[in-house]
Amino acid sequence: xxxxxxxxVGMTKIGRHFDxxxxxxxAESAFKAIDDxxxxxxxxxVVTNMMSSRLNEQDSLGAxxxxxxxxxxxxxxxxxxxxxxxxxxxxxxxxxVRSGLFxxxxxxxxxxxxxxxxxxxxxxxxxAADAEYELFYGASFTGLNALMMRYYMEKHGVTRDExxxxxxxxxxxxxxxxxxxxxxxxxxxxxxxxQVVADPIRLLDSSPIGDGSAAVLLVSEELAKKxxxxxDVYIAGAWMAVxxxxxxxxxxxxxxxxxxxxxxxxxxxxxLEPKDIDVIEIHDAFTxxxxxxxxxxGFAPYGxxxxxxxxxxxxxxDRPTANPSGGLKARGHPVGTTGVYQVAEVxxxxxxxFPGLRVDGxxxxxxxxxxxxxxxxxxxxxxxx
Amino acid sequence: xxxxxxxxxxxxEREPRYRLVGKRCKKCGAIxxxxxxxxxxxxxxxxxDVELPRTGTVETYTxxxxxxxxxxxxxxxxxxxxxxxxxLDNGARVLAPLTDIDPEEIxxxxxxxxxxxxxxxxxxxxxxxxxxxxxxxxSEPRK
Ligand SMILES: [Zn+2]
Numbered sequence: 001x002x003x004x005x006x007x008x009v010g011m012t013k014i015g016r017h018f019d020x021x022x023x024x025x026x027a028e029s030a031f032k033a034i035d036d037x038x039x040x041x042x043x044x045x046v047v048t049n050m051m052s053s054r055l056n057e058q059d060s061l062g063a064x065x066x067x068x069x070x071x072x073x074x075x076x077x078x079x080x081x082x083x084x085x086x087x088x089x090x091x092x093x094x095x096x097v098r099s100g101l102f103x104x105x106x107x108x109x110x111x112x113x114x115x116x117x118x119x120x121x122x123x124x125x126x127x128a129a130d131a132e133y134e135l136f137y138g139a140s141f142t143g144l145n146a147l148m149m150r151y152y153m154e155k156h157g158v159t160r161d162e163x164x165x166x167x168x169x170x171x172x173x174x175x176x177x178x179x180x181x182x183x184x185x186x187x188x189x190x191x192x193x194x195q196v197v198a199d200p201i202r203l204l205d206s207s208p209i210g211d212g213s214a215a216v217l218l219v220s221e222e223l224a225k226k227x228x229x230x231x232d233v234y235i236a237g238a239w240m241a242v243x244x245x246x247x248x249x250x251x252x253x254x255x256x257x258x259x260x261x262x263x264x265x266x267x268x269x270x271x272l273e274p275k276d277i278d279v280i281e282i283h284d285a286f287t288x289x290x291x292x293x294x295x296x297x298g299f300a301p302y303g304x305x306x307x308x309x310x311x312x313x314x315x316x317x318d319r320p321t322a323n324p325s326g327g328l329k330a331r332g333h334p335v336g337t338t339g340v341y342q343v344a345e346v347x348x349x350x351x352x353x354f355p356g357l358r359v360d361g362x363x364x365x366x367x368x369x370x371x372x373x374x375x376x377x378x379x380x381x382x383x384x385x
Numbered sequence: 386x387x388x389x390x391x392x393x394x395x396x397x398e399r400e401p402r403y404r405l406v407g408k409r410c411k412k413c414g415a416i417x418x419x420x421x422x423x424x425x426x427x428x429x430x431x432x433x434d435v436e437l438p439r440t441g442t443v444e445t446y447t448x449x450x451x452x453x454x455x456x457x458x459x460x461x462x463x464x465x466x467x468x469x470x471x472x473l474d475n476g477a478r479v480l481a482p483l484t485d486i487d488p489e490e491i492x493x494x495x496x497x498x499x500x501x502x503x504x505x506x507x508x509x510x511x512x513x514x515x516x517x518x519x520x521x522x523x524s525e526p527r528k
Contacts, residue, residue, distance in 0.1 A: 123453040132398055133419045137482055137504060138449065138456040138515060139464050146447035147466055148478075154445075154493055198449040248466060248478035249425045250419055253445060 003221040004097045005231040006382065007104070008037030009344035014181040014212035016114045024060065024070045025213035030069055030108045033107045033215035033344075037212030038227055042106035044096060045069075045076040049110055050336035051080075054124045056112055063170035075318030082128035083285055084371025085109065086214070086339025087240070087378030093218050094238045094380075103109065109337025112224070121209055125335065128372040129182045130246040141284070142206060144247060146198040149288035151253040153200065158291075164191040164286045165309045167204050173316065174326020177266040177356030179341075180247040181210045195262070201231050205287040207333035215341040216347065219324060223255030233350045236364075237270030237381035239263075245375045254303075256289075258377040259296035259368060267298075269379040274298035277320045277381075278362035281342035283370040284327045292323070293368055297379075305320030316357055320366070324349065324357040343380055350384045390505070390512040398514075402516055405439060405499060406467075407477050408432040409526045416477040437477050439525040440522060442470035444478065455505050463488050467497055467519050485520040496522040 010032025012025055027350075034040060045066040045300040053056045066076030081088035086109040093105040113121050125141045126134075127226035134144060152158065168188055186204060194203040224231050241258040244250055251257070267273060274297065282297065284290030294305035299314070299320065308314070325331040325345045328338060346365035348354035359365075367380045400406040407418035412429035416438060423430050446465040449456075456462055461485040468478050483491060484502050497519035504516040 018414060034438070103458065119454045119457070120452065123455070130419070132394075132402075134480055137478060137480065138453060138459060138462050140449055140451065140453050143447045143449040143462075143464050146449075147445045147464070150447065151445040151466075191515060194446075195450075197451045198447045200447075244421075244425050246419060246480070248480055250420070251426075253466065254424070325423055 001098060002100060004094050004235045005219050005224040006216055006235065006343065006347040007040060007219065007224065007227065007231045008033040008193065008217035009037060009215070009220040010295060011179045011214045011344055012178050012212050012339060014210045014334055017211040018114065020211070022056070022112060025211065026065050026108050026110050026170050029213040031108060031214040033106065034218045036317060037217045037219070038102050038229060040217060040219065040223070042071065042074070043102045044074055044105045045071055046089045046105060046107045046339060047076065047078045047110070048107060048336050049078055050080060050082055051086050051111065053122045055121070055129065065110070066282045080336070081376035082371035083333070083335040084369045084378060085336035085378040086341065087369025088339065088371070090216065090343050090377060090380060091238055091378045092338060094235050097220050103220045105218050106215060107218065108213065109340035110112055110213040111334035111336045112211050112336060113202045113209045114198050116117065118176040118209065120233065123201060130280050133246050139345050140198060143198040145286040146201040148194060148253050149246065149286065150200050152288055152292065154187055155210055155254055158306045160192060162187055162306045162310050163287050163291065165187040165306065166284065167191055170284065170317060170327045170329035173324050174330035174359050174362045177325050177331055180326045180330055180332045180356070181208055182326070187308045190209060201286055206238060207285045207328040210334050212332060212334035213339055214337050214344050216340060216343050221290060227310060232385045233347045233382055234385060235380055236272070236383040237266035237268070238375070238379070239265035239269070240378040243375050245372055247373060253325045254292065256292050256296045256370070256374040259370070259379070260295055260376045262315065262379040263368070266379040266381045270383065272344050272364055272381060277364050277366050279324060279346060279365040280322050280367070281345050282323060282327070282368045283324055284323065284329050285333055289370060290327065295329040315361040321359045322337045324354070324359055339367065339378060342367035343367060343382070346382050350382055390507045390510065390514050392480040395514050403501065405479065407435050407437050409435040412428070416471055418477040418479055433518065440472045441467040441490070441497060443493055443495045443497055444468045445493060446491050461488055461489055465519060478525065479517065481516065482518045484518040496525055498522045
């Protein structure tokens with residue numbers, strides 16, 4: 001079966017793009033990715049996005065973006081898995097190329113969040129949860145993650161101060177990333193003093209609202225061989241797993257079992273173990289997500305990730321380095337495209353041309369993108385040839 | 386923004402939402418709430434209705450300050466996951482607001498009971514949607 005290469009990547013800076021709509025943002029990232037791949041024309045387009053229907057009153061998004069970017073007549077569709085849409089879209093494109101039916105598939109994610117007041121965006125994001133048994137009661141998305149964060153901290157005896165190490169590291173990592181929404185350092189004191197959004201989650205535990213677009217062009221081995229500059233990064237393992245959307249039907253509130261399942265499958269496909277991974281870009285929409293994912297992905301024992309983080313693990317210089325981009329917390333989280341940013345960033349880390357904090361000599365990297373509070377998980381493992 | 390409450394949609398959920406009717410899996414014994422057509426633990430379709438107890442213990446909670454559209458008048462809004470008294474290790478959980486309590490008095494492990502409360506309303510004169518909320522147990526001595 002054909003190997004699937006990452007032939008091109010493109011990103012926009014994340015932030016408040018009041019002057020740019022869906023087509024402006026996607027044109028920037030998609031054309032960058034295509035040019036990065038030496039101008040290869042995609043045979044199909046996968047658009048990833050969460051909230052275009054609810055917030056931007058735009059459906060038909062596959063057609064709208066693909067045709068708008070000059071790809072009339074080609075297959076195109078939108079992939080939605082809430083905040084995990086980006087990773088789910090890359091996984092779909094991977095399957096399309098791996099199947100042998102397509103030699104070049106463009107994944108382009110986009111989200112426009114800043115045109116509306118926070119309460120409207122909060123209500124739209126909350127649709128990631130169960131409409132009848134969570135959303136109905138006013139349980140916001142932050143609220144649901146707060147339920148998990150309190151449970152995790154109380155069960156494992158983790159303090160506020162220990163949890164704060166995550167956002168502090170994220171902000172520090174993002175300082176040199178030109179695509180990041182926030183490029184300023186914060187302290188644990190800043191986190192502790194920031195506004196309570198949904199107790200115990202504070203503003204500086206939460207990823208920001210922002211607009212952005214990222215794209216990756218995936219190609220088959222057959223096509224890669226014909227390229228003048230053959231790409232040297234490929235997807236060695238990829239898997240997706242889902243869980244109950246509603247929290248109450250899960251076995252435990254401090255676990256993300258779908259992440260463990262997707263990761264185990266992806267490691268097996270790649271023939272790698274957690275100790276072989278040099279760099280990771282993982283989903284930290286909230287502090288507790290990053291901490292719990294370190295455990296589910298096999299990088300820390302159950303209940304111990306925050307402790308290890310405070311001992312210096314996962315910081316720049318350590319392996320794996322976690323979220324050198326700054327993660328969702330500081331690079332930003334334009335929800336439906338975040339998973340595409342992660343794959344683009346790790347591909348650049350392996351190529352050695354990521355423009356921010358670099359993990360020198362990285363040979364293998366992993367991304368994890370999560371939809372809902374653990375209901376749609378995708379894992380991609382990238383390797384250098 | 387109007388909430389546009391659909392009477393049919395509220396009516397459809399009447400058994401699970403107001404009477405706390407869940408499912409018991411006949412294969413693995415798990416209690417499922419909200420009910421699903423297949424068991425989330427073993428995949429079995431052999432399920433039976435079970436009316437859940439209306440008392441339980443707060444397993445975890447949050448107090449939401451940044452509320453969604455339609456809940457502004459309720460801020461700060463306390464929401465809990467309550468582990469019901471099923472007499473089983475895997476007693477069902479219910480997610481619902483906490484009511485009749487000062488947010489500062491909420492604690493993990495506190496005993497609560499289900500009551501009916503107004504959850505949201507379509508404008509000032511529109512439809513009202515009710516739901517279950519949990520309040521501190523009045524019939525048991527406070528710890
Ligand atoms: Zn079962």
